[in-house]
Amino acid sequence: MEKISIIGAGSWGTALAILLSDKGYEVSLYARRKEQIDEMKNNRTNKNYLGDIKIPNDIIITDEIKEAVESADVAVMAVSSQQVRNVAESIKNYVKKEAVIVNVAKGLEKGTNLRISQVVNSVLSDNPFVVLSGPSHAEEVAMKMPTTVVAASNDISKAEYIQDIFSNEYFRVYTNPDVLGVELGGALKNIIAFGVGIIDGLGYGDNTKAAIMTRGITEITRLGASLGGQISTFAGLSGIGDLIVTCTSSHSRNRRAGILIGKGYSLEETLKEIHMVVEGITATEVAYNLAKEKNVDMPITKEIYRVLYENKDVKESVKSLMGRTKKHETEDIFNIDIKQ
Numbered sequence: 001m002e003k004i005s006i007i008g009a010g011s012w013g014t015a016l017a018i019l020l021s022d023k024g025y026e027v028s029l030y031a032r033r034k035e036q037i038d039e040m041k042n043n044r045t046n047k048n049y050l051g052d053i054k055i056p057n058d059i060i061i062t063d064e065i066k067e068a069v070e071s072a073d074v075a076v077m078a079v080s081s082q083q084v085r086n087v088a089e090s091i092k093n094y095v096k097k098e099a100v101i102v103n104v105a106k107g108l109e110k111g112t113n114l115r116i117s118q119v120v121n122s123v124l125s126d127n128p129f130v131v132l133s134g135p136s137h138a139e140e141v142a143m144k145m146p147t148t149v150v151a152a153s154n155d156i157s158k159a160e161y162i163q164d165i166f167s168n169e170y171f172r173v174y175t176n177p178d179v180l181g182v183e184l185g186g187a188l189k190n191i192i193a194f195g196v197g198i199i200d201g202l203g204y205g206d207n208t209k210a211a212i213m214t215r216g217i218t219e220i221t222r223l224g225a226s227l228g229g230q231i232s233t234f235a236g237l238s239g240i241g242d243l244i245v246t247c248t249s250s251h252s253r254n255r256r257a258g259i260l261i262g263k264g265y266s267l268e269e270t271l272k273e274i275h276m277v278v279e280g281i282t283a284t285e286v287a288y289n290l291a292k293e294k295n296v297d298m299p300i301t302k303e304i305y306r307v308l309y310e311n312k313d314v315k316e317s318v319k320s321l322m323g324r325t326k327k328h329e330t331e332d333i334f335n336i337d338i339k340q
């Protein structure tokens, strides 16, 4: 049986550790904070993240990174996107070269505008890489509710290896060779979920949310395709699938953060209130920069950027979006010239 190391004991890392341990793998879960380690070891819970869900006794809980990764066949990065580089650096001297690195963070690196596969590859260039993404709230996976995700890798045999390791009766894993498309779908849907939250916070209705979701996947696809992603990937689990779950779920931190912004909270107050990773905030900045660089139109992302970073009033942003130049619906993704 493979040995699996999970680095990051937040909601997602803990839920995946439970899933893998239930399948019989030897799992080590690495956390940094002493009081969290003590709670997980003594009570076998991780209350702040997963409430009363029990952590199986077989899971090795450790704050020693060497112990966590040195014999691992698979190392799962379950931290925020901005922490992945730190984690990669911290395991570089201990992890086996053939160990498969599985990234589950859904974001982009601030400052470099890199995708997580690029960040990991810049530090752990010898290790095979797989991204695991899709509509999967940790709270529901921890309650063993049927969930589907996708494993993507440039080496499809590694994606299939991870598919075999993670699949069980309530967690169905598909594969996809389009790493870029899967990564961008996962990162950019957080921006749209944040936007849907703003709409909820403002008190607008279902029509408005459907508009943001539909035009949101359009602009995600437009940027993703311009960077080399497959259009079909954005119609899949890591694209529209994850967009639907994040935009409609009460579990979503991105959507909940948007609700607070829509209600008039400051960004600082919002982050304090959520106290967990809100990837969409950084992703907005990176996507805004990438769209500018590639000359791709992303009106929703642009308005969210203005709200977050230029103090634009949210109602003004809605007005700006509604008042844009009139357009045909399908021309922008598929480049169909409607007048032909």
Ligand SMILES: NC(=O)c1ccc[n+]([C@@H]2O[C@H](COP(=O)([O-])OP(=O)(O)OC[C@H]3O[C@@H](n4cnc5c(N)ncnc54)[C@H](O)[C@@H]3O)[C@@H](O)[C@H]2O)c1
Pocket (backbone or CB within 6 Å): 007, 008, 009, 010, 011, 012, 013, 030, 031, 032, 049, 078, 079, 080, 081, 083, 086, 087, 104, 105, 106, 107, 136, 137, 138, 139, 275, 276, 277, 279
């Ligand atoms: N929660 C979900 O439902 C879910 C599902 C799929 C993907 N994700 C993605 O997974 C990533 C992590 O999300 P999460 O929900 O677990 O976040 P979280 O806020 O619940 O937990 C992140 C954990 O990482 C720890 N951490 C931060 N830096 C670290 C480091 N350098 N070394 C070790 N631990 C470190 C933090 O202390 C925290 O416990 C995010 O990118 C998120 O988008 C989350």
Ligand SMILES: O=P(O)(O)OC[C@H](O)CO
Pocket (backbone or CB within 6 Å): 106, 134, 135, 136, 137, 138, 190, 193, 242, 245, 246, 251, 252, 253, 254, 255, 277, 278, 279
């Ligand atoms: O809680 P969120 O908004 O970070 O979303 C969690 C997952 O990405 C849902 O698939």
